[in-house]
Amino acid sequence: MKLAVTGKGGVGKTTVVAGLARVLADRGRKVLVIDADPASNLALALGFPRDQRLTPIAEMKELIEERTEAKTGSMGGYFKLNPRVDDLPEKYSLEKDGIRLMVMGTVQKGGGGCVCPENVMVRTLVAHLLLGRDEAVLLDMEAGVEHLGRATAQAVNKLIVVVEPGQRSLEVAQKIRQLAGDIGLKNIGLVGNKIRGERDREFLLEKMPGFPFLGFIDYDPKVVEADLSGTPPYRENPAFLQSMGEIADRLLP
Numbered sequence: 001m002k003l004a005v006t007g008k009g010g011v012g013k014t015t016v017v018a019g020l021a022r023v024l025a026d027r028g029r030k031v032l033v034i035d036a037d038p039a040s041n042l043a044l045a046l047g048f049p050r051d052q053r054l055t056p057i058a059e060m061k062e063l064i065e066e067r068t069e070a071k072t073g074s075m076g077g078y079f080k081l082n083p084r085v086d087d088l089p090e091k092y093s094l095e096k097d098g099i100r101l102m103v104m105g106t107v108q109k110g111g112g113g114c115v116c117p118e119n120v121m122v123r124t125l126v127a128h129l130l131l132g133r134d135e136a137v138l139l140d141m142e143a144g145v146e147h148l149g150r151a152t153a154q155a156v157n158k159l160i161v162v163v164e165p166g167q168r169s170l171e172v173a174q175k176i177r178q179l180a181g182d183i184g185l186k187n188i189g190l191v192g193n194k195i196r197g198e199r200d201r202e203f204l205l206e207k208m209p210g211f212p213f214l215g216f217i218d219y220d221p222k223v224v225e226a227d228l229s230g231t232p233p234y235r236e237n238p239a240f241l242q243s244m245g246e247i248a249d250r251l252l253p
Helices: 011-027 060-069 117-131 167-182 199-207 221-229 238-251
Strands: 001-004 031-036 095-096 099-103 136-141 157-164 188-195 213-218
Touching: 001 011, 011 031, 011 099, 011 136, 011 157, 011 188, 011 238, 031 117, 060 117, 060 188, 117 136, 157 167, 167 188, 167 199, 188 199, 188 238, 199 213, 221 238
Parallel strands: 001 136, 001 157, 031 099, 031 136, 157 188, 188 213
Antiparallel strands: 095 099
């Protein structure tokens, strides 16, 4: 099971990733979660202590230079396009309650598609995680598909786009579908989040014809409080876990 989760900032991508990770781990799956969103606080959402922090792979200057044989910050020139990455998940990850976490980070210069050592390292690692790991992999992405190339897109079982009732959220979802189509990723499903009632549900269904919905998550003050306190959204919240379990049921083969 390989899942990539994306959507407009603030719609609840990290909440959905954390919930799915918890449900899959509780069902006995080996779970690897990849934080590829620079604005994400996935570690807190998964219950990792505040003093346990991972340096993003994209910021590990010495590691990148060792593996690519090139200076970070450079563009063009000669460097390894297939650096070794198979040992990194165990070396640069945290594990808690059956869930392993890695942090990718993003390349801040030259655009998301720059040919530079940092970007090559991140893309190679994402490809390894999606193509070479025998476990459930959940990728928490920023609003786009920059971390996925054509090869890795074929390994993703589903691109999950999280939306909330609102035009801006839906416009981003449409743009994501267009970008995903450009790399051949057509297996897309929506998750409606922050649903305040039947009217919100009908709004999303009406505005997004042709998009299959995997499920809906009700607006929940407990989830908001968990976000404010930096604790997992599923802690002492069986209603949220039930909603995530129903979504997982639609994803599992």
